[in-house]
Amino acid sequence: MFGFANGLLLALFAAAAVDFVLAWRRTAAPAAALRTLWQQEHLLFGGWGAGWRLRAGQAAFCLGLALYEFTVVFCNSMAREQWPWLQQQLSPVLDTLMYLAFFAKILLGTRYTWRSLGTAGALYFIARWVYFNGQNIWFLGLAVVLLAAKDVPLGRAMKAFLACGLPTLALVELLHFAGIVAPGATSERDGSFRLMFGYGHPNTFGGIVFGLLLAWVLLRRARLRWLEILAVGGVAVFLYVWPASRSAALCAALLALLLAAAKLLGSRPAGPKAAALVAAPVPLVLAFSLILPLFVVKVGPWSNDVGPAWLERLDSLLTCRISLSWAAYRVLDIKIAGQMLPEWPVLDNIFVYLLYQFGPVLLVLAVVLLTLALYGHARLGRWQEVACLLVVLFYGYMETQVLHITSDPAALLFCGVIFAQPLRRWDFS
Known part of the structure; x- marks a missing residue:
């Protein structure tokens, strides 16, 4: 993966150099060449x-996305315990094909201005930089998918x-x-059984179902009917x-409520102040x-023995998300470009996780990207997209799991921001 990450970055630099040489030959003036490259989209x-390259690029992206989905949903299910060759032999081959498909889409099947290429390229450089320290393959995969998703x-x-x-x-369920596959798939936690449905943890299954639910919503969007919104609530139940995947269940229930509100709003665009209000939850949750x-006040030996009483109850509701973050504050250093994390404490909060695994620079960038994406889609009146984000x-x-495109296909809604496109170009039809 290090070779692929470096190869893609070097290929983008080479493409920019070839761009400049070709534009200079056409215009015979460096300044004119730069203006043309900055303003006009080109391969x-x-x-x-151009025609077949753009069509083949879209097909390559869809192939890469399907390979990503199959690798996670099947090869990372408990089928890997039954058939070890899935992880040892098949997954590496599928991963190579997936990254080659995305590589081809990014370099040969996408049109860029230098403005969009420079913005996305800079973000990819930062992603590669922190990946080399944190070595989280899911994060690099997400960065590559988002680069390839343009156009x-x-x-x-979906x-x-x-x-x-x-x-x-x-x-997998069959x-x-x-x-x-995993015939005794139950796990006992605090005296209650949780069905794992062929996966190593109930939240893994919950995340996969949640991702498919988001994909269906993003496919239907404004065409969603009330019965479909009710079905989203049924998935939550x-x-x-x-x-008993509480995180996925609660978010699916919230999705149903927000989709109902979006249905009532129609396609009415928000003004600047209203759109800013829609985006405000991002810095608030951060x-x-x-x-x-x-x-947190420590009151006992275990990680979740905390006080005061109100915070202990909230920590229990969030299954130790708060107390584990408190533990991270005391045992981990914050490094500007991230680091490989130990097995404990387990950081399930994405904001705390990004802070320690990839560093404060990437955390700030992720918050800015999500805030701008929410603002932009609210300004366009795309309320189903807003609900998903x-x-x-x-x-x-x-x-x-929001770093996995299988649990977060809504990450594709970041493309308008990542490529610095004006709102009128945020066309995802």
């Missing part, structure tokens, strides 16, 4: 075969996501209930009762994540 490495209609991407994810999950652990914000408070 990298010349405009040859791919959101509906087409169709590929669902076309692979739904039958693959159905296959193997599970047939007793082939299922996740809460059977796998502040809540980082400040609340400062009020808000729900992902609260899901991230409880789970770091």
